[in-house]
Amino acid sequence: MATTYAFDDYTPKAKAKSRGYWYWWNNNYSRAKLGFATPEQCQHVINLAKSKLEPSKLALRKGEVEKPQDVRTSMGTFLRASQDGAGILNAIEEKIAKATKLPRSHYEDFNVLRYKLGQKYDAHLDAFPPEQYGPQKSQRVATFLVYLSDVEEGGETAFPYEVRIIAS
Numbered sequence: 001m002a003t004t005y006a007f008d009d010y011t012p013k014a015k016a017k018s019r020g021y022w023y024w025w026n027n028n029y030s031r032a033k034l035g036f037a038t039p040e041q042c043q044h045v046i047n048l049a050k051s052k053l054e055p056s057k058l059a060l061r062k063g064e065v066e067k068p069q070d071v072r073t074s075m076g077t078f079l080r081a082s083q084d085g086a087g088i089l090n091a092i093e094e095k096i097a098k099a100t101k102l103p104r105s106h107y108e109d110f111n112v113l114r115y116k117l118g119q120k121y122d123a124h125l126d127a128f129p130p131e132q133y134g135p136q137k138s139q140r141v142a143t144f145l146v147y148l149s150d151v152e153e154g155g156e157t158a159f160p161y162e163v164r165i166i167a168s
Helices: 039-050 088-100
Strands: 002-005 022-026 030-033 075-079 110-114 142-146 163-166
Touching (some): 039 075, 039 110, 088 110, 088 142
Parallel strands (some): 030 163
Antiparallel strands (some): 002 163, 022 142, 075 110
């Protein structure tokens, strides 16, 4: 049984109440579910990423140059499933493929982000209009989030469209 929450202009928030919570959004469909990844899998991804974290960057529009910014203040790194000898990232990617029905050949590397108290990423789109960013080799058609840790408060992610929370 799905519970539907209408998100009105970024006001309501989707909160990761549990490690392993996931959220998927594309132009036609959005849903969220608890229990996508195990606590052990989540900790493994955190451990893989921890030593590689650096200040997150923004995609630059035509003519922009990298500069200090306050739009995105998290730390992050990119990981490939092939970099994980234990096969955890591969297992998570397979599960994402089953959930989204999108081929793995279309995926980007995992973007692992860490937000400390007060850090943020302002409202943004996960696609890059060519008129602003120049020609694109490809375009994102979906975003899939897996929350790797629990927080007592904060940690919200807001979405402008309807979200379905699927009870596990």
